[in-house]
Amino acid sequence: MNPELLDPFLLPECRPVTALGRVLVLLTSAPVEQPVVDDKRSSSHFWTNRAGQHAGETFFLATLISLIISALSFGWLIQQIAPSSFLTWLLTFVGTVPVFIVAIHVLIFAASGIEALLQLFGIRPAQFPGHFCGRLFLALLSAWCVLILVNAGHGVRNCLMSSTAALWLTVVAVNFAAWIFLQFRELRQALT
Amino acid sequence: MADRSPASILHRFGAYGDLTLKFQAWGAKVCPPYLEPLYISFYTALAFLLGGPVRQGLISNLKALFPEQGPITLFLKAYQVIWNFAFTVADGTRSRQGESVIDWEIDGYEHFEAMAKAEQGAILLTAHMGNYDVAAPLFAENFQRRLNAVRAPERHAETQEWMERELAAQAKDHYTVLYNKSDRLLGLQLVQALSRGEIVAIQGDRVLFDVAPLSLEVSPSGDPDQRCLFTLPKGPFVLALTTGVPIHPVFILRTGWRRYRIVALPPFYCQAESRDREAAIEKAARHWVDDILLPLIRTHWSQWFVLETAFAPVK
Numbered sequence: 010m011n012p013e014l015l016d017p018f019l020l021p022e023c024r025p026v027t028a029l030g031r032v033l034v035l036l037t038s039a040p041v042e043q044p045v046v047d048d049k050r051s052s053s054h055f056w057t058n059r060a061g062q063h064a065g066e067t068f069f070l071a072t073l074i075s076l077i078i079s080a081l082s083f084g085w086l087i088q089q090i091a092p093s094s095f096l097t098w099l100l101t102f103v104g105t106v107p108v109f110i111v112a113i114h115v116l117i118f119a120a121s122g123i124e125a126l127l128q129l130f131g132i133r134p135a136q137f138p139g140h141f142c143g144r145l146f147l148a149l150l151s152a153w154c155v156l157i158l159v160n161a162g163h164g165v166r167n168c169l170m171s172s173t174a175a176l177w178l179t180v181v182a183v184n185f186a187a188w189i190f191l192q193f194r195e196l197r198q199a200l201t
Numbered sequence: 202m203a204d205r206s207p208a209s210i211l212h213r214f215g216a217y218g219d220l221t222l223k224f225q226a227w228g229a230k231v232c233p234p235y236l237e238p239l240y241i242s243f244y245t246a247l248a249f250l251l252g253g254p255v256r257q258g259l260i261s262n263l264k265a266l267f268p269e270q271g272p273i274t275l276f277l278k279a280y281q282v283i284w285n286f287a288f289t290v291a292d293g294t295r296s297r298q299g300e301s302v303i304d305w306e307i308d309g310y311e312h313f314e315a316m317a318k319a320e321q322g323a324i325l326l327t328a329h330m331g332n333y334d335v336a337a338p339l340f341a342e343n344f345q346r347r348l349n350a351v352r353a354p355e356r357h358a359e360t361q362e363w364m365e366r367e368l369a370a371q372a373k374d375h376y377t378v379l380y381n382k383s384d385r386l387l388g389l390q391l392v393q394a395l396s397r398g399e400i401v402a403i404q405g406d407r408v409l410f411d412v413a414p415l416s417l418e419v420s421p422s423g424d425p426d427q428r429c430l431f432t433l434p435k436g437p438f439v440l441a442l443t444t445g446v447p448i449h450p451v452f453i454l455r456t457g458w459r460r461y462r463i464v465a466l467p468p469f470y471c472q473a474e475s476r477d478r479e480a481a482i483e484k485a486a487r488h489w490v491d492d493i494l495l496p497l498i499r500t501h502w503s504q505w506f507v508l509e510t511a512f513a514p515v516k
Contacts, residue, residue: 067234070235071235071237124231138229139230139231139232139295140234143233144233
């Protein structure tokens with residue numbers, strides 16, 4: 010076997026993608042131990058050496074983004090329909106699904122379009138497929154949230170959208186703070 | 202000239218159409234890993250609800266495996282198979298795009314290593330489980346021996362053309378993909394490869410197109426009273442009998458997010474004890490189906506990606 014692939018300590022659990030995830034791993038964890046194999050038969054592991062694929066973080070991010078976009082879709086529908094009866098509330102709840110689907114597709118198509126445009130201008134970040142587009146997706150989502158906050162009116166109907174937007178922007182700000190922290194840490198390590 | 206009628210274009214958007222696969226490959230190019238579960242959930246539900254024949258095929262296979270379970274449980278189980286299949290396809294596409302995304306673990310390492318060290322050729326018999334398109338080049342790289350992966354051609358010419366291009370892009374020195382087309386030359390090619398000490402990887406759980414079939418009466422649920430007819434390819438056993446090489450059962454199971462387990466089981470032979478070659482083939486095939494394949498499928502039913510009806514009623 011190729012010995013480079015036989016490193017049991019390069020487990021994916023210790024490789025988060027986001028700055029916040031990296032800081033959390035730094036603060037909470039000792040080196041991750043090799044998991045105990047659940048059966049008694051002989052078993053060897055060979056893990057590929059790759060950058061961040063933290064399963065928990067991946068699904069946390071997917072769930073968080075889903076909830077944020079669902080809440081924004083629901084909030085937008087409340088603004089449009091202004092439900093007052095049971096039927097209109099039901100319509101708002103049911104309508105959230107197609108609005109959510111349209112929203113995630115608009116965001117990903119827009120991100121992909123921007124990436125294609127940037128490539129036309131010669132901007133090609135050295136990242137694997139999907140990673141740069143993903144950042145553009147998150148940037149667009151953040152921009153949408155900023156717009157919501159800027160245009161937020163008063164009243165209960167706007168409350169859901171603006172509080173969701175504020176929540177997402179808080180997550181973005183905390184991640185940015187974690188990134189700054191990591192940069193200072195690297196700088197300090199480089200200087201000592 | 203290419204057929205551009207609306208029916209033809211719609212056909213290309215079907216479950217086996219090239220446009221569906223191209224759209225999925227484009228999706229993997231633009232979608233970041235942390236958004237994959239979001240889009241996969243949506244498209245899996247859409248494909249499951251719209252793909253009637255696939256859904257029916259899965260439910261029929263699961264009903265043969267679990268006859269005591271009700272229609273709602275079987276429906277949900279069929280969805281779980283499609284869900285697993287979607288993640289497997291996404292992982293495969295990402296790997297083909299050059300990103301090393303999969304973590305592997307091996308169960309039965311000693312059998313795996315024995316196969317790698319042997320100078321004799323070997324048949325690697327597997328099933329439609331996990332990411333065999335991604336695993337095969339990895340095996341070849343680690344064995345440092347040529348691995349010939351036999352694939353059934355795609356149902357549509359456009360899909361076949363596209364798939365050949367995609368797989369050619371991941372071609373390695375020790376890895377060749379051979380298509381089981383109707384030109385009858387494949388058997389000869391495989392015998393030559395095995396004689397040279399190479400490995401031949403074949404899927405032994407489904408018969409498509411012009412492949413010599415072998416039908417066996419089996420009990421998928423393990424209950425001897427519930428018998429069905431299961432058709433599998435005869436080729437791997439004929440090859441093993443002709444060349445005398447061992448058959449290594451190897452399965453690839455998805456165990457989590459971007460994580461797969463390779464299950465390598467002890468090898469077996471297809472040897473004629475008398476002049477009756479057919480009896481030897483049937484004995485080996487029966488061992489493969491009854492002792493290896495069906496117990497594994499019963500345990501890992503959510504990973505068995507045969508999307509057509511596999512078990513027929515016994516007449």
